[in-house]
Amino acid sequence: MSIASSHIVCTSLTFSWPDGTEVFDDFQLAVGPGRTGLIGLNGCGKSTLLKLVAGELSPSQGTIKTFGEVGYLPQNLVLDTRLRVDEVLRIDRVRAALHAIEGGDADAEHFTVVGDAWDIEERSLATLDQLGLGHIGLDRTIGELSGGEGVLLKLAALLLARPDVLLLDEPTNNLDLRARRRLHAAVAAWPGVLVVVSHDRDLLEQVDQIADLRDGEVRWYGGNLSAYEEALTVEQEAAERMVRVAEADVRRQKRDLTDTQQKLARRKRYGQKMQDTRRVPKVVASALKRKQQVSSGKETTLHQGRLQEARERLDEAVEALRDDDEIRLELPATLVHPGQGVLRLSGLRTRYGPPLPQEFEVRGPERIALVGRNGAGKTTLLRTVMGELEPVEGEAETLVPARFLPQRLDVLDDGLSLVENVARFAPDATQNRVRARLARFLFRGARADRPAGTLSGGERFRASLAALLLAEPAPRLLLLDEPTNNLDMASVRVLVSALKNFEGALVVASHDLPFLESIGITRWLLLSEEGLRDTTPRELARE
Template sequence: MLILQNISYTHPNKDLLFSTIHLAVNNHDKIALIGNNGAGKSTLLKIINQELAPSNGQIIIDTIPYFVPQIFGQYNHLSIAEALKIDGKLNALKEILNGNTTEENFNVLNDDWTIEDRCNEALKYWQLNDLDLSQKLESLSGGQKTKVFLAGISIHHPELVLLDEPSNHLDSESRELLYNYIQSTKNTLIIVSHDRKLLNLLHTVCELNKNGIKVYGGNYDFYAEQKEMEKNALNQDIHNKEKILRKAKEKERETLERQQKADSRGKNKQEKAGVARIMMNTLRNKAENSTSKLKSVHTEKIDGISQDLQTLRSAVPDTDKMKFGFDNSQLHKGKILFTATDLTFGYTNKPLWKTNLNFQITSGERIALKGKNGSGKTTLINILLGNFEPQTGTLYRAANKAIYIDQDYSLIDNHLNVYEQAKKFNSSALEEHEIKIRLNRFLFSKEDWQKPCSALSGGEKMRLLLCCLTIHNKAPDIIILDEPTNNLDIQNVHILTNAINEYQGTLLIVSHDEIFLEQTNMERSIVIE
């Protein structure tokens, strides 16, 4: 069905994104395409979809793929029908039914008399019954846009489906619909995702990096086991190489000490034997040359071992190099932070929630805030933060220091560069070199310090924000995260999970990623409807 032969792609600025991509995809394969942010996963999907041309290599494909994109802004000016490329057929069908039976209309329709029925069925399956095909995509939420493109699969009946982060922005109920489709479909699938529940439904994991693709024959759990084995083997290799390096340095020291003692004894004998000065100088030069050659041999060996060790250490996953060191909240555990009594809110006269909200949040709790898309989770967060006031009911707020990390990482100032952003959080008067040490710890090297924050990916912004929180000398009493794993690769989800688990204050997290919630040890849920 699909063969990629020696595919490479170079950005217009001449930076190589990836090379030597070889991959064969057979009918009914279900493949996960994973890799760190910036590895080129979305670019590779676009190459397969023939939206982009590779810099080198050949694509052999015997079908027209259907593509569910990750970012929808480029379609906002289109209607749903136009975005799904069915507007022509729908217009032709309408014209024919109205009596305009031209040859052009019949050619456009191409005997697809069920197109309207399939559209209605597809939208109904994805819970989009209330949408009109003439609506502009700009009027839809992120979750609705995703579901519109997912609905296109059953409208077009493709053999090969490419999906780029399809579970992003979907609520739990919509995610279950997606999982059911993936399990039941006979379509060939290539899916870019960080959703580990979704990845476990796929049969093969392909890991993309700059130098090619590595194929793991199993689901994500199998892949994770293999990576853990590789990591353990790497750590063992590093340990063994460090031991060899220590022994080589000890042998060098011992050998040089023996040589120096031998040279010293020889010199003493020569002096006692009354050897002429000119001969003494000759013998001393020979001894020094011999010692120098001996040292050179050992230095060469040690340099080779050190280089091998450096290569091994460079292969250690970035997440294992990071250190967090978050401070804990100063509030005593169990202090009441919020008490909501019969809370209601609405942007019109219609209440946002079916039932009034009643809940209490105390210091040290780890709480998941759950609800369907559009149920008002972000609105409730704004009420807790004091940005909105409830229309009826009461909300008690204790004095507390809260950090709100939204989906757009708005705490990051896009007008600053990376170093300036870190310095902005430096309330404890850290020296410049200490700030830069923290940045290095969070994988921002010297080359990144002047990079504008506006150019950072979602994962990079998340890492920078975590770094800023460690620079700030006062830990927040409560951290609120709104869909924090959207648009993060698996590595950055792992980084975020580790950071959250080191923080001992109050956590309120909005997420539809059940595995993420489980791994961050959420204790209870507040569910709004």
């Protein structure tokens, strides 16, 4: 990709966190027109890179040049709940001037503020409607909206501003199925430069190219996620063949070196024998010995060189293979017998949710998917069940040890190290046991001493899960709120594998249908304004 056509250019970029953890060293990047999907393992620096390009962080060395205005939607969006919708859209001053003019105030300043934006309200409402937010209006406050609606509202502000470069970091996190489809459509229709970090497969099918961030470098693949996976499969099959060829060459060179050494040893013994039996004159024997030593040295050096070259080719072939570390979840004994009660709701009414059935019970190793639109009250219900929120009336009773992994991953203290955080949940565990548990989640050695506040979204998920699963007693009921948010695809696969082996009961709130179907959900519950009712994946897909 030529620099002249690029809208983002990073040159010799170096960045480390305050604790010394290096993210980029002499990093180079040039992003041109089109929609780019930025992918990579958790912790490789995807979100950090977007923050650097957006100006939220500053590199210690190197330069970042962007051509045109940059719009940025962060992964963890925080909006002031006191703001009005028009303030988030940044049209409040223009609206105020318009309303003043309509009210008869002909001050020239109002006309200056309005400029050519006489239809700003109509365009704003049309953009909100495009994203399914037409019902919220322009005068409501952020505190009245759900988290997913807040994400879409910020995206609406970016669509209205039409920046030259749009950066989206995990934009579908916390969005319900309908909102995800609307965002997918907005991305597919984006005419400018767009870079999106996501684990959402459907979203990554909308991009023009994939940028794979790995080991501090970016490799480019033309096409969407499916094209990338096909290309990667071909690459890895070729790399595996090269490894097999290189391994065979190393074995052959080792044999040749061994054969040469044995042959030279036989020659040496024969020459020594001839000299000992005085079959040749001493002068001749000495000359033959010197000649043999020179020849032996040359042959040995030749074969050692060939072996070294073969080993280097093997190392290069192995480097081309992907052997990504994956989290290893070893869940403790969590068996719940069929029919055993694990959760009972009696006349429960939550603070923000709809009325629930008078009596509701979860029994045995049921796997329940809790689905519903943004703002339906799923998170409120889970937090009420765990006792974090007081019910308006009725009660929720957990009948077995339960653990809750919240959507915001706020179980960690940002000021403490990972070791210290996990130790809070298991005060009787030894330091070695805590570190061993963290190692299974890829926090080995000094990485376990990092402050929680420096972690990426996926790393924070792993650390939070490690803390909860080390806690005693072992959980027999797991409540998970959007667990695949911020996880790379490899980590999602491992999470699926772990949950398949979990013998307790599961209640999972998620908008990720492929994930839910992969963990063996036995019951689908839809939470809506009408209450809680059974549903099916097919019915959800039609919504």
